Amino acid sequence: MNLEGSRVLVTGASRGIGSALTTEFAAAGASVVLVGRDVAELEAVAGRTGGVAWQADLADVEQVHALVARVEAATGPLDVLVNNAGVENAGDFVEQSAAAVEGTYQLNLLTPVALCRQVLPGMLSRGRGHIVNVSSLAAFSAFPGVAVYGSSKAGLTQFTAGLRADLRGRPVGTTIAELGPVATGMLARLMEYAPTSDSFARLYRLGLVADVQPEEVAQAVVAAVRTGRRHVRLPRRTAVAAQLASSPRRTTEWLLSGVSHQQAG
Template structure:
């Protein structure tokens, strides 16, 4: 997908990775709509990148639809949807409250699926579109304290695989982003839960994981969209984990649609 002139809707745009994505997408000439809840942070980002700011709470039932309506009213049909917003939840499941659990599922899973459901008919009709689903290695690997977060990311990873199959030949591409820990405020909050922090420290000591730079992630995502690549897996040393976990999907896909699928 050529980004110059494309209307890109980016969720979670004010976060550690989102703000770098916004800068890089704007740098490639995209017509950008940025969204998050905090209007002040969004306005600052919009001023810096020339983006259209549309505040929305995507955990609310009507949030995805109202975001899409505002974005399309002002910037026209959506060409690229970047599903980047998510909430991390570190802790034992039984220690979480019911509202927090519902909000995490709504933001991390329902919102990207709902936005996609709403945007896809137009993309299919125009035979032009690209979906980016920002998942996590926590969707394929198990970390203590990340039961809920990992489950939501596993759902997103599986959704990306299903979408890419359903969208074959439609002109609409997908990119699944499976990344390890990123130097970010999200990661520092995750590390507040001692068992999770200990697991990441051990993974780093074993050299399985290293902290990624948010700009490194943003650069890889933008390059993947432009090259219509189906996967971004970082850090490279852990990519084998995601590829191995994705093997059953890849085997069945090849059996069903052939090696070119």
């Protein structure tokens, strides 16, 4: 997709990967709508990138309701949706509150699905669009302390693969970003829970993962939207594991080639 003059909605745009994504999309000529809770931080990024700050708590179902319609009424049609906002809530599952568990699934899985549902009819009727969902290595590996986070991301990865099957032959693309450790506040918080940080320390020592900078993620995501790439897998050394994890889905895709993916009529 040519991003010059396009409109992109980035959730969780106030800091971390979302802030870097906003900068990179703006540099590619897009107008960005930045969604998050912290207005001061959103406005600071919006000011730097010429975007529009839009305050919303995406863990609150009421605030997610008709969000795309409200944003589009105020700013114009969206060409790209980036579901980036997320929370890790690392810790022993046995000690987690029901509210924390539900909030994690809401923000990391149910809200991205809701925003896809809201944005797709317009994109399909305009014949143009792209959706990026930001997932994690934790979607296909099992670390202590992130049972809820990992399963929310596994749901998002699988949803994106299923959505891609629904959209086959239609003018809206998808990209799933499957990320290892990225140097942001989230990674710092994850490292505060010893069982999670000890597990990461082992993988760092074995050379299986390495930290990636948010700017590198943002460049890869924007390139993927431009070229219609279905995956962003960083750091690159985790790509083989991600490929292995997705092999049953790829096999099904191959087995179903030639089968219609839309209902006739």
